[in-house]
Amino acid sequence: MPRSTPLSALLLATALGVSVPSAAQLRVVTFNVTNYSSGRVAEFQTILFREFQGRRVVPDVFIGQEFINVGGATTFLNLMNSAQGSPGDYSLANFVAGPDTNSILIYRRSKVTLEGVTTVSVGGTAPRHPRNIMRYDLGLVGYTGLLSKLSVYSSHMKSGTTQSDFDRRLVEAQIIRNDAELRQGRPFLIGGDFNIQSSGDLAYIELTGSQANNAGQFFDPIRTSGNWNNNNGFRFVHTQDPASEMDDRLDFILMSRSLVDSLAFDYLGNPNVGYSNSTWNDPNHSYRSWGNDGTSFNTLLRITGNTMVGPDIAQALVTAANGNGHLPVFLDMRVPPKVQSPPVLDFGRIPVRSVVGRQFPILNSGDVALWTANGIAPLRYTLSANGGFVAPAGQFSAAAGVENRHLITLDASTPGLKTGTLTITSDAPDEPVRVVQLQALVVGVGSWRDVFGID
Numbered sequence: 016m017p018r019s020t021p022l023s024a025l026l027l028a029t030a031l032g033v034s035v036p037s038a039a040q041l042r043v044v045t046f047n048v049t050n051y052s053s054g055r056v057a058e059f060q061t062i063l064f065r066e067f068q069g070r071r072v073v074p075d076v077f078i079g080q081e082f083i084n085v086g087g088a089t090t091f092l093n094l095m096n097s098a099q100g101s102p103g104d105y106s107l108a109n110f111v112a113g114p115d116t117n118s119i120l121i122y123r124r125s126k127v128t129l130e131g132v133t134t135v136s137v138g139g140t141a142p143r144h145p146r147n148i149m150r151y152d153l154g155l156v157g158y159t160g161l162l163s164k165l166s167v168y169s170s171h172m173k174s175g176t177t178q179s180d181f182d183r184r185l186v187e188a189q190i191i192r193n194d195a196e197l198r199q200g201r202p203f204l205i206g207g208d209f210n211i212q213s214s215g216d217l218a219y220i221e222l223t224g225s226q227a228n229n230a231g232q233f234f235d236p237i238r239t240s241g242n243w244n245n246n247n248g249f250r251f252v253h254t255q256d257p258a259s260e261m262d263d264r265l266d267f268i269l270m271s272r273s274l275v276d277s278l279a280f281d282y283l284g285n286p287n288v289g290y291s292n293s294t295w296n297d298p299n300h301s302y303r304s305w306g307n308d309g310t311s312f313n314t315l316l317r318i319t320g321n322t323m324v325g326p327d328i329a330q331a332l333v334t335a336a337n338g339n340g341h342l343p344v345f346l347d348m349r350v351p352p353k354v355q356s357p358p359v360l361d362f363g364r365i366p367v368r369s370v371v372g373r374q375f376p377i378l379n380s381g382d383v384a385l386w387t388a389n390g391i392a393p394l395r396y397t398l399s400a401n402g403g404f405v406a407p408a409g410q411f412s413a414a415a416g417v418e419n420r421h422l423i424t425l426d427a428s429t430p431g432l433k434t435g436t437l438t439i440t441s442d443a444p445d446e447p448v449r450v451v452q453l454q455a456l457v458v459g460v461g462s463w464r465d466v467f468g469i470d
Contacts, residue, residue, distance in 0.1 A: 040390030042075045042348075043074070043075065044063075044076065044206075044343050045079075045169075045267075045343065045345075046077065046080070046266075047079075047081050049081055049335070050081050051083060051090075052082075052084060052086060052087040053086070053087060058331040058335040061328055061331035063095065064095075064099065067328055070324070072343065072345060074345070075123045075126045076123075076127060076153070077095070078169045079091065079169075080170075080208050081116040081171065084117075085110040088117075089107065091119070092121055102123060102125065104123050104124045109132040114147070117147065118146070118149045118170075126385065128153065130152040131151075131152040134149060135148040135190060136187075142179070142182060142183060144172065144190070145171075145172075148191060152167075153167060155280075157382050157385070158445055160446075161444065162279060163350070163444045165204070167203070168194075168203065168206070169205070169206060170209060171210075172187050172208070180210075188222050189221055191222065191231075195232075195233070195271070202270075202280055203271045204274060205222070205233060206344070207266065210265055212243055212263055213242040214242075222269060223269065233271065234270055234286065236268070236270050236275055236346060237252065237290040237300055238287065244262065251291060251295050251307060251309040252264045253307060257306065257341070257342055258338050259315055259339070261314065261315070266342065266343075280348065280392065280444070283347040294309070295323050296323075308322045316329055316333050317329060351392055351445075353381045354396065354441050356375065356377045356451060359452045360452070361455070362453075363456070364456045365425070365458070367459050368427065370426055372422045372425075374422060375421050375451075376420050377394075377396070378416075378419075379393065379416065388414065393412045393413060393415070395441060396411055396412075396443075397409070397411070397440050398439060398440075399438045400453065401435045402453060425455055429457065432455075433457055434452070435454075436450050437450070437451040
């Protein structure tokens with residue numbers, strides 16, 4: 016078994032490279048599907064499940080906008096479950112109809128549980144936001160702690176550049192941020208079609224800016240601010256319009272602070288580094304504008320020679336856009352670690368006036384079969400002991416499936432029964448503090464049979 020792994024070594028290892036060929040972790044997708052009620056089945060199946068050079072989408076959490084009715088949502092659920100290459104375990108969160116088009120959420124039952132659906136605010140005419148703001152509260156399969164929960168918002172903000180349009184987007188952003196402030200530490204993210212052309216838009220500033228209360232603050236995991244509209248410098252993150260001209264970043268995913276702090280449940284990537292402006296295949300990020308290989312600025316999405324998705328998926332994206340549409344955006348997340356150890360460490364009988372140590376195992380027991388080793392965050396922890404027992408100082412880390420062993424010692428200067436506890440303080444949300452019982456029987460040297468249990 017490996018010895019204790021210093022935190023600095025693990026951070027260096029996990030920072031090197033990001034793999035995005037498949038949804039081995041928790042993959043979140045947001046997609047404005049353009050006025051959907053039926054049809055385009057083959058196109059959407061190709062977009063979401065067709066593989067090109069080892070890459071495909073396969074959502075775990077699908078946030079959708081522009082669904083006309085519940086029939087369209089059900090049709091989309093069915094096409095996802097019946098597609099070649101689909102895991103076939105998708106469910107539809109409760110559909111809530113509102114004014115204009117609607118948001119939906121589809122999730123994989125093997126990875127996610129649905130805990131609630133909330134209409135945060137009902138859409139309406141000006142000065143209100145036009146469509147319902149939805150929140151879907153999820154849990155991760157196999158976890159119970161608050162920090163392993165996820166609140167997912169879906170938004171489709173008002174388009175346009177009139178003052179009324181700006182005002183209605185701001186109203187929506189204010190409502191979302193106010194609701195996010197009430198999550199009480201629960202991680203959250205938002206996906207959608209924001210119709211925001213610049214990070215200077217007041218709605219974007221409302222969502223991401225620092226305020227007196229930052230509990231509801233959102234962060235861009237690819238740290239890509241600026242004027243996205245018709246700007247070649249942002250061509251790798253543009254999402255609209257594959258069917259005519261790719262010139263704007265209207266669709267994106269923003270995340271709570273706890274999801275971009277490189278601890279436990281977290282974005283798979285480096286949120287302190289902006290997205291590349293020279294390649295779509297950015298090794299620092301799992302975030303992708305699916306289909307955009309950066310060669311389609313101010314023209315329709317490249318089909319032949321598309322280096323990200325190939326011609327078949329690119330053509331499906333163009334066709335599915337229906338003349339005025341969007342690319343899907345996805346990112347991957349690592350799920351939290353789990354801590355496992357024996358509940359008791361018994362030193363047995365030991366001689367007085369000796370210093371004795373025992374190896375104690377601590378395991379990151381995240382479900383590798385479900386999430387893969389790369390899809391589970393490292394377990395970070397410290398140790399403390401009492402009752403005369405001593406644990407090593409410092410911060411330690413264990414990758415998924417890795418068992419560390421630590422030397423716990425006892426200064427047996429006096430005889431008698433010794434008891435104490437070993438406290439493991441970690442970032443495992445289900446058990447942030449784990450207490451292990453310690454015990455030893457220290458016997459006098461006058462009787463070796465007492466030491467060794469010999470009659």
